[in-house]
Amino acid sequence: MLGDYTPDQLLSIFAMQGFAGLILFSVFVLMALGLAIIFGQMGVINMAHGEFMILGAYTTFLTSKLFALYLPALFPIYFFVAMILAFIAAGALGMxxxxxxxxxxxxxxxxxLLATWGLSLILxxxxxxxxxxxExxxxxPQWTMGAVSLTDTIEVPINGIFVMVLTLLITAAVGLLMYRSGWGRKVRAVVQNRTMAGAVGIDTEKVDRMTFGIGCGxxxxxxxxxxxxxxxxxxxxxxxxxxxxxxVVFGGAQSLLGTIASAFTISQTRSTLEFFTSGSMAQVVTLLGVVIILMLRPQGLFALKVRR
Structure with missing residues (x-):
């Protein structure tokens, strides 16, 4: 399989698939961050999480149409408005x-699991x-079109670069929110000991609602x-x-760092295997690898140590 390509061709293939994997990684991270907050922090299996994602996509679609019809001069910046509206729409529905x-x-x-699966069908x-x-x-916007040429054979799409930068910013914001804010301290207190958190004055119901809303947003x-x-x-x-x-499970249900490392590992593996095999085979091989690792390390790549 690899012998059919020259070293230069293999280098270009791995570089291109690596960038494609980074774009897939970006989507995985953005999806998994919200799910890690809901599943990892609250223990809720939200099977409708994908439908909250699609709500954001349709919100962006409607925003693009409205800007094109009524605010064409501002169309180049509509996407930034759409992201804010997508967060508000999905977060409000989540709450x-x-x-x-x-x-x-x-x-x-x-x-x-059953309730949110039914909700996903309704949505x-x-x-x-x-x-x-x-579909x-x-x-x-015009500024997202085209690609950046790194070499004669390697090009990176601008919209992919934008998605990766967006992922980095949101990941940093979630990290600050969880580990450097008062709300994050309340969430971690509720996770570690809900009864004691309530006893010291934390409104656990409000924390749960905000957590679910932010995860969906x-x-x-x-x-x-x-x-x-x-x-x-x-x-x-x-x-x-x-x-x-x-x-989320592979990275460790309560670890944001594990979620990022897991998303990177799975996306890069799938992207590279898809070129040399097929999409279905790449998914099967990746799943088998994850299952084997979880058999050896059931808590995932990173586990949060909590006093029981």
């Missing part, structure tokens, strides 16, 4: 879902009824970024939900 549904199912993981049908069954594409931003590299349909979120859970 509503937590208040109306999830708060009644804490400590019942199977029930949350999919809602998107299908409102936007139609066909839609977002018109990108980050998924909305992931959907906004997703529109730059792919089209959006009612079921597009389901294409990433399994991989996202895999990233």
């Amino acid at each position: 509503l879902v937590e208040w109306a549904l999830i708060r009644h199912l804490y400590r019942r993981p199977l029930d949350t 999919q049908q809602t998107y299908r009824s409102v936007f139609g069954a066909r 839609v594409g977002v018109e990108l 980050i998924a909305g931003v992931a959907g906004s970024a997703f529109t730059m590299i792919g089209s959006t349909g009612p079921t597009s979120g389901q294409l990433y939900i399994v991989d996202t859970f895999l990233v």
Whole structure:
């Protein structure tokens, strides 16, 4: 397989697939950050997480249409407005879902799985009824078009670079929020000992609602970024939900650093294998590798040490 290529060709292939893997890594990280907060910090299995991502994508689609019709002069910057609106829309829906549904199912993981799976079907049908069954594409600003040539054979798309930079900024913001803010301290206190956190005056219900809302809001931003590299349909979120859970579990459910390392490992492995085999085979090989590692290290790559 590798013998069919010259060393220079292999170098170019690995470089191009490495950049493609970084773009996939960016989508995985943006999806997994929100899921890591919800699943890792709250223990809620949110099967509708992909639909919150698609809500962000459709919000970006609508924003692009509105700017094109009513604010064409500001169209080059519509994407920044769309990301904010995507975060607000997905976060608000997440807080509503937590208040109306999830708060009644804490400590019942199977029930949350079934309930959020049903919610995902409802949201999919809602998107299908409102936007139609066909996938839609977002018109990108002119500054995101084209590619940066690194060598004669290696080019990196500008929209991919933008998504990677966006991922770095959001990851840094989530890290600061979780480890350098008062809200983050409250979240970690509730995770370690909910009863004691409530006893010292922390409103645990409010922390849960905000945590779920922020996790869903980050998924909305992931959907906004997703529109730059792919089209959006009612079921597009389901294409990433399994991989996202895999990233979170493999990295360690309560570790943001583990989530990032896991997303990088899985995305780079899949991207490289897809070139030499096929998409299905790459996914199978990656899944087998993760399963084997989890058999040896069930807690994931990074585990949070908590006093029990």
